[in-house]
Amino acid sequence: MNVKLGSTTFLKVIIFLIGIAVLALCIYWLPEIAVRDARVHTDMAYFLIPFLVCAYGICITFSVVLYQVFKLLTYIERNNAFSELSLKSLKVIKKCIFAVIFFIMLGIVSLMVLAKVTGDDAAGPISLSLMGILMTSTVATFVSVLQKPIKNFLEKNEIKM
Numbered sequence: 001m002n003v004k005l006g007s008t009t010f011l012k013v014i015i016f017l018i019g020i021a022v023l024a025l026c027i028y029w030l031p032e033i034a035v036r037d038a039r040v041h042t043d044m045a046y047f048l049i050p051f052l053v054c055a056y057g058i059c060i061t062f063s064v065v066l067y068q069v070f071k072l073l074t075y076i077e078r079n080n081a082f083s084e085l086s087l088k089s090l091k092v093i094k095k096c097i098f099a100v101i102f103f104i105m106l107g108i109v110s111l112m113v114l115a116k117v118t119g120d121d122a123a124g125p126i127s128l129s130l131m132g133i134l135m136t137s138t139v140a141t142f143v144s145v146l147q148k149p150i151k152n153f154l155e156k157n158e159i160k161m
Helices: 003-040 042-077 084-118 123-160
Strands: none
Touching (some): 042 084, 084 123
């Protein structure tokens, strides 16, 4: 078995398992957590809606990213890593990363409103959200760095033809 094929197959299996975990999160745990929290805090149950929108938005965009990474690994297996298709996949990944940042910002705003209404301190969750934005921004930078050599390769091949 080829080393490249073995490593991409391993990564595909890992991506598939992460996708199953995200699906389980969306179907089982998020609704259960929301129902449990709504029962405990009946007067603030309407504040769960923005958080559920953010959570499901992040899960959906993360699932799209997982699918695009799966496609990228398929392109690598077929020796099409430097192709227009892989560049499109990287663009979709970058757009999804910006969507995740948007949903995190929406969650921060919702958390700040909730903190004002309840009088609680939201510094801890907001700082964790800002760390999430920093982490996703780092991934977006990495995707941009990956896009440049592919763009350069495609431009050089267009000039030669």
